[in-house]
Amino acid sequence: MVEHLESGHYPFTRLRRMRADSFSRTLMRESTLSVDDLIQPLFVREGDKTAEPVQSMPCIERLSVDRIVSKCRDLHNLGIQSVVLFPVTPSDVKSDDAREAWNPDGLVQRTISAIKDKVPEIGVMTDVALDPYTLNGQDGLVDESGYVMNDATVEALIRQSLSHAHAGADVVAPSDMMDGRICGIRKALEDEGFYNLRILSYAAKYASSFYGPFRDAVGSAANLGGSDKYSYQMDPANAEEALRETALDIQEGADMVMIKPGTPYLDVIWRIREAFGMPTFAYQVSGEYAMFKAAAQNGWIDEQALVLETLLGFKRAGCHGVLTYYAEQAARWLNP
Numbered sequence: 499m500v501e502h503l504e505s506g507h508y509p510f511t512r513l514r515r516m517r518a519d520s521f522s523r524t525l526m527r528e529s530t531l532s533v534d535d536l537i538q539p540l541f542v543r544e545g546d547k548t549a550e551p552v553q554s555m556p557c558i559e560r561l562s563v564d565r566i567v568s569k570c571r572d573l574h575n576l577g578i579q580s581v582v583l584f585p586v587t588p589s590d591v592k593s594d595d596a597r598e599a600w601n602p603d604g605l606v607q608r609t610i611s612a613i614k615d616k617v618p619e620i621g622v623m624t625d626v627a628l629d630p631y632t633l634n635g636q637d638g639l640v641d642e643s644g645y646v647m648n649d650a651t652v653e654a655l656i657r658q659s660l661s662h663a664h665a666g667a668d669v670v671a672p673s674d675m676m677d678g679r680i681c682g683i684r685k686a687l688e689d690e691g692f693y694n695l696r697i698l699s700y701a702a703k704y705a706s707s708f709y710g711p712f713r714d715a716v717g718s719a720a721n722l723g724g725s726d727k728y729s730y731q732m733d734p735a736n737a738e739e740a741l742r743e744t745a746l747d748i749q750e751g752a753d754m755v756m757i758k759p760g761t762p763y764l765d766v767i768w769r770i771r772e773a774f775g776m777p778t779f780a781y782q783v784s785g786e787y788a789m790f791k792a793a794a795q796n797g798w799i800d801e802q803a804l805v806l807e808t809l810l811g812f813k814r815a816g817c818h819g820v821l822t823y824y825a826e827q828a829a830r831w832l833n834p
């Protein structure tokens with residue numbers, strides 16, 4: 499049987515050997531998931547001591563500022579080190595020019611200051627885009643034909659970012675997909691002395707059908723009506739274009755890059771991490787969350803096992819961290 503004993507072949511190599519016991523499986527584990535990897539998105543609304551459920555996102559609530567502050571304290575106690583804020587803008591302050599986006603006394607700006615005042619150790623990230631503030635639900639300002647204007651929108655995004663910076667934000671996260679916005683925002687932040695304010699760019703954000711529950715949660719679905727975002731968000735068919743988008747955002751001054759949605763785009767995550775070696779993040783979006791929740795509520799899946807497997811998948815694909823509506827729950831699962 500000597501001919502079967504060449505090194506490198508069976509039975510010298512039996513991949514099942516290392517899988518035989520927990521200790522050796524643990525030793526050769528390539529990726530790990532911990533609470534350090536988790537970023538919690540939060541929906542903030544006007545009011546006091548108010549928590550309103552989001553129908554299409556079970557267990558997720560729109561919280562008033564005071565409740566956001568206590569949520570941040572709880573999250574930090576669980577080990578979660580950063581949150582991203584999304585405002586539910588009252589419809590009477592939405593406008594064509596989205597000016598509420600840079601109101602120094604706006605909902606997001608007040609929320610940032612309240613968190614930084616009461617729970618200063620948690621990192622506060624903000625979403626930079628105009629869709630919570632425009633009457634048409636688009637992420638930018640439109641011309642007469644309804645086309646989202648690039649450069650005029652970038653000017654508005656700069657004002658929005660500066661207002662978040664003045665309120666005390668640690669990270670601004672432009673999710674709008676305008677060309678040149680990272681450069682514009684970075685220059686303005688430097689000019690005003692915010693040289694340590696980090697930019698997490700949604701470098702590759704796809705025009706995805708997975709954002710539906712989010713648009714319900716923040717109330718932009720009705721504004722958007724039947725319109726789409728194809729003229730600025732990316733075509734789900736493209737990966738090379740994602741590399742070009744990401745390269746530009748890095749050149750323009752992004753500190754971290756993000757791919758969105760998550761699971762359907764693991765290949766894009768992997769390519770971006772390999773190509774640039776940047777701090778790389780995925781956004782497991784509302785539609786992904788809603789699907790897991792619906793299946794779990796029907797008793798069709800083991801929610802904990804499935805969600806933790808998915809989050810680990812992001813780490814294996816090259817992510818440094820994940821924005822996920824499951825962050826709080828996953829922190830409890832990971833550290834019971």
Ligand code: PBG
Nearest residue numbers: 627629673708709712783784785
């Ligand atoms: C808006 C924004 C969206 C999401 C985050 N920021 C929606 C959109 O682009 O229409 C979606 C997040 C989610 O679905 O969880 N700029």
